[in-house]
Amino acid sequence: MTGLALAPVLTVAPNGAWAEGEGASPVHVSATLTPSLSHAARSGGRYYGAAARADHLRQDKALRAAILRDCEVLTPEIHLKWNSLEWRKGQFHFTPVDDLLAFADENGLRVRGHTLLWDQSTPDWAKHEMLDRRDWRLMSEHFSRVLGRYASRIDEWDVINEPIDTVSGAHALRRNTFFRAFGPTYIERAMEEARTHAPHAHLVINDYGFEYGNPVDKARRQAFVALARRLRAARVPLDGVGVQAHLDLSKGPIDRVGLQEMTKALIDLGLDITVTELDVKETEASASTPARDQKVADETRRYLDVMLAFPEVRGVVTWGLTDKFSWLTEQVDARVRADRGVNRGLPYDDAYSPKPMYWALEDTLRASA
Numbered sequence: 001m002t003g004l005a006l007a008p009v010l011t012v013a014p015n016g017a018w019a020e021g022e023g024a025s026p027v028h029v030s031a032t033l034t035p036s037l038s039h040a041a042r043s044g045g046r047y048y049g050a051a052a053r054a055d056h057l058r059q060d061k062a063l064r065a066a067i068l069r070d071c072e073v074l075t076p077e078i079h080l081k082w083n084s085l086e087w088r089k090g091q092f093h094f095t096p097v098d099d100l101l102a103f104a105d106e107n108g109l110r111v112r113g114h115t116l117l118w119d120q121s122t123p124d125w126a127k128h129e130m131l132d133r134r135d136w137r138l139m140s141e142h143f144s145r146v147l148g149r150y151a152s153r154i155d156e157w158d159v160i161n162e163p164i165d166t167v168s169g170a171h172a173l174r175r176n177t178f179f180r181a182f183g184p185t186y187i188e189r190a191m192e193e194a195r196t197h198a199p200h201a202h203l204v205i206n207d208y209g210f211e212y213g214n215p216v217d218k219a220r221r222q223a224f225v226a227l228a229r230r231l232r233a234a235r236v237p238l239d240g241v242g243v244q245a246h247l248d249l250s251k252g253p254i255d256r257v258g259l260q261e262m263t264k265a266l267i268d269l270g271l272d273i274t275v276t277e278l279d280v281k282e283t284e285a286s287a288s289t290p291a292r293d294q295k296v297a298d299e300t301r302r303y304l305d306v307m308l309a310f311p312e313v314r315g316v317v318t319w320g321l322t323d324k325f326s327w328l329t330e331q332v333d334a335r336v337r338a339d340r341g342v343n344r345g346l347p348y349d350d351a352y353s354p355k356p357m358y359w360a361l362e363d364t365l366r367a368s369a
């Protein structure tokens with residue numbers, strides 16, 4: 001397959017939410033001149049996808065077009081999190097997930113389930129209840145509700161998000177609410193619970209901070225492998241791992257050998273690997289835009305060169321597609337914020353022009369075929 005392979009003409013159906021406020025005519029997106037990231041990924045037997053929010057999809061026709069051109073997979077950026085689904089106990093908010101799934105279904109996209117358990121996205125009422133009662137039924141009910149509703153349509157789940165903490169954790173596990181309420185075996189129990197409600201799903205543990213040569217990243221790599229090893233040895237249902245890959249230009253350079261060793265060790269345990277949240281955090285905005293974009297692209301390439309050498313890395317998901325909608329825009333330091341508040345760490349800029357990062361992704365995905 002060549003880099004200029006023709007993508008099909010894609011259509012956003014003019015029904016329901018997606019045509020809201022934009023007249024009745026369908027939006028035709030022709031991708032005939034641009035190679036798409038999914039094409040490149042598919043040529044290597046992988047998938048490419050991005051995280052998105054239903055409200056952004058609804059508002060922004062150009063976002064929908066870019067997703068339809070480039071993505072085979074969508075990750076709901078916030079809507080499947082517990083505090084999104086059930087901010088108040090017993091009041092359920094499924095509509096954004098349902099909307100996102102409808103968009104995915106209409107357009108033949110797959111959806112990654114992100115995430116069943118993450119301390120940061122657990123509503124306060126649930127945290128209090130867990131700590132007060134230590135009753136696992138709260139967890140079973142949550143899993144049963146979410147997986148009962150969505151497991152037939154979402155076949156891959158980040159069951160646990162960010163369980164590792166080598167700095168202030170206990171045995172490298174984060175002392176999160178689940179840990180404090182149920183002890184370290186909450187991990188095993190959560191994976192078993194997920195398997196009960198989603199017998200055929202691909203079950204994943206997802207975490208960050210594995211890329212660089214500093215002592216914390218190094219310890220995190222070792223802890224992640226140790227956790228996976230322990231779970232596999234105990235035959236806990238764990239099918240794969242997600243490595244988030246929030247790259248950070250202030251932490252470079254990427255520790256190629258460390259990353260290779262971790263990836264190989266995880267693969268040797270029979271796990272497959274997904275790059276689940278790739279983006280690049282900039283450190284300064286004083287350089288010219290082309291220079292900034294080149295740095296972001298180079299970092300992306302350095303990372304993917306290592307990861308895509310492994311056929312077991314089954315897909316790459318970026319945490320957004322355009323700088324217009326990026327969590328990093330709120331996180332960037334003051335120097336970057338000075339430049340209209342935009343971090344340039346995703347494939348498209350905020351006006352939907354593909355940047356060097358786009359081509360770094362396209363090239364590394366295709367070259368690894």
Ligand code: 9MR
Pocket residue numbers: 077078081121161244277327
């Ligand atoms: O990008 C997400 C941001 O919009 C949300 O406010 C936040 C809390 O739900 O979560 C962000 O996504 C995180 C992801 O779920 C887990 N890994 C880190 C991501 C960036 O914080």
